Amino acid sequence: MQRESVPYRPLNKSTSQLHGDLRIVSLESEPPYEALSYTWGSSSESKTMQIDKRHSINITDNLFRALRRMRGHLLSRTLWIDAVCINQDDGSEKSSQVQMMGRIYKSATTVLVWLGEYSHPSPSDPWRMRRPHWKDARNSAGLNDRGRRFAVALNEALRDTEPRWHDRAWIIQEFVLSTETLLCFGPITIAYxxxxxMDLMLRLPQHLEYLDAFFQKTSDMVKLSYGVGELQQSISEACLYTSTASCKDDRDRVYSLLSLIDVKEAAIIGADYTESCPCEITFARATYAALVARNDFSILQLVSFKQLSAYSLPSWVVDFTLQQDPTDGQVHRHVTRPVKWPLDGTDDGSSPLTVSLNMKLLMVTGTAFDSVDEVLSLATARFAQTGASAAKIAEDLIPFLLKLFQKRDSRPVWVKCSESLDDLLKPGVLLMAGSRTQAGSIIKASFTVWHDVASPAAIGRDAAYVPFWRCGSDEKYQRTSDIVGTELGWLMDYAAVSSGGANVFTTSTGLIGLAPSTVEPTDRIVLLKNGKLPALLQAVGEHYLFRGFAWVHNANEEVQEKSQDGMLKADSFVLC
Known part of the structure; x- marks a missing residue:
């Protein structure tokens, strides 16, 4: 059974001078036009194009090659091209036009994606490659000659265009918002x-690196398009797809997403290419916009404490130039037991978030319910710990926990140090149901041991009391099911991504928690209004540095008890 070919159309090639007429139109009149999506290329603007038969403008080599392929001999073609239609030297015009980019690409009849040239293209290629499918019913696992030529030519075009189309930040909205997308390379045009x-990729006899990268990036953009429908997507989610992109201006990592995110966030961010709005202010506006529009603090989980920034940013501002992965922003989605705000009806009703005019200071509403006492650094990474690494975590953690137990109560604790390490390292204890990583399992087991031994019901029992690690599997599960949430594995990942490692800490009231390695003794543990996880704030004079989010065992019970006793109040914390 043969597969029908996708629509195609040959592109013309000519070596004569490029000519065009520049027209000013209103999108309200719905003019018919095609929009070009391409990469400027790394070469200088060494080619020229005649505009209105009177002016000559410089264009890049890659744009020159694209236009030479796309023009027709007999009929004119109406295109929208950013380098020609926007005065790149006028910051005000550029700021205004950039805010319309989403409408421009969404209103275009077709978006032409120029991927580049390849070696020795032939005028007959559009016909020779028009049906890149597998051979026939008798040999469906292979590609025919057209399919192989098509894949190799596309891979070659992607390889030789620098930077590659799929590595550019602006192409995300250009691709996602288009109603019809045509891939163009050499003389080939084919519908995306x-x-x-995917069929083509599965049947290739060899791995083609650049074609594979192109497929992966466009697949990610298709996923991103699912959240665009009602424009409810936050920049905290969309920015993960531009962190590895190529930009001439780092502000474009934010501005290229304006048409893909919540309209309230986009309105706060705006677009400003003038000198009065450097990257620091653009990134601060984007962070603040997500905080206000989403009414939560999930974007702050993208703040990195381990990667050096090229910019001087406040501690609460996300650096959108640092590489992130789409899974790096997932921790708040997996918080099954958020710490509840205990002071509703007791504050003055003012906005929990305000920002200074220079976008450097952020004032948040919260309540400090505890502070960090002692800290233990764990030899953890983002992925599972096994063997010697797992043993090292348990070996460091057990004496740290025993010290906490003795601090909480002066009576003896039913733990035999000579046996505890060997017992804890048994698979039945470490590999509990629901664990994401073995490291997370060790932490869970240790927390459970702490809860079991240090709780009032456990302390003071006689020698017949059976410790947690001696229990059968059913009792182990019963003891852990209602006291340990499922977010610990995600907190381990978050700590590793944001700071390079995780720390266990104890608090001044005898609680235990898990946090990024930025946590230090005396840090304040603050529950932010509308937050899901406690935040760590480090005092610097009258202000505070944001040092990440933490998981605190029994935090809900602690804040509710202190709230009922009148020990908590809503305060303002100014983050710098």
Missing amino acids: DKLHL
């Missing part, structure tokens, strides 16, 4: 079809 491309 994810399933068709």
Whole structure:
């Protein structure tokens, strides 16, 4: 059974001078036009194009090659091209036009994606490659000659265009918002079809690096498009797809997403290419916009404490130039037991978030319910710890926990140090149901041991009391099911991504928690209004540095008890 070919159209090639007429139109009149999506290329603007038969403008080599392929001999073609239609030297015009980019690409009849040239293209290529499918029913696992030529040519075009189209930040909205997308390379034009491309990838006899990267990036953009429908997507989610992109201006990592995010966030961010709005202010506006529009603090989980920034940013501002992964922003989604705000009806009703005019200071509403006492650094990474690494974690953690137990109560604790390490390292204890990583399992087991031994019901029992690690599997599960949430594995990942490692800490009231390695003794543990996880704040004079989010065992019970006793109040914390 043969597969029908996707729509195609040959592109013309000519070596003569490029000419065009520049027209000013209103999008309200719905003019028919095609929009070009391409990469400027690394070369200088060494080619020229005649505009209105009177002016000559400089364009890059890659744009020159694209336009030479796309023009027709007999009929004119109406295109929208950013380098030609926007005065790149006028910051005010650029700021205004950039805010319209989403409408421009969404209103275009077709978005032409120029991927580059390849070696020795032939005028007959559009016909020779028009049906890149597998051979036939008798040999469906292989590609025919057209399919192989198509894949190799596309891979070659992607390889030789620098930077590559799929590495550019602006292409995300250009691709996601288009109603019809045509891939153009050399003389070939073919409709983008994810399933068709997937078939092609599965049947290639060899791995083609650049074609594979192109497929992965466009697949990610298709996923991103699912959240665009009602424009309810936050920049905290969308920015994960531009962190590895290529930008001439780092502000474009934010501005290129304006058409893909919540309209309230986009309105706060705006677009400003003038000198009065450097990257620091753009990133601060974007962070603040997500905080206000989403009414939560989830964007702050993207603040990195381990990667050096090229910019001088406040501790609460996300650096959108640092590489992130789409899974790096997931921790708040997996918090099954958020710490509840205990002071509703007791504050003055003012906005929990305000920012200074220079976008450097952020005032938040919260309540400090505890402070960090002692800290233990764990030899953890983002992925599972096994063997010697797992043993090292338990070996460091057990004496740290025993010290906490003795501090909480002067009576003896039913733990035999000579046996505890060997017993804790048994698979039945470490590999509990629901664990994401073995490291998370060790932490869970240790927390459970702490809860079991240090709780009032456990302390003071006679020698017949059976410790947690001696219990059968059913009793182990019963003891742990209602006291340990499922977010610990995600907190371990968050700590590793944001700071390079995780620390266990104890608090001044005898609680235990897990946090990024930024945590230090005397840090204040603050529950932010509308937050899900406690935040760590480090005092610097009258202000505070944001040092990440933490998991605190029994935090809900602690804040509710202190609230009922009148020990908590809503305060303002100014983050710098």
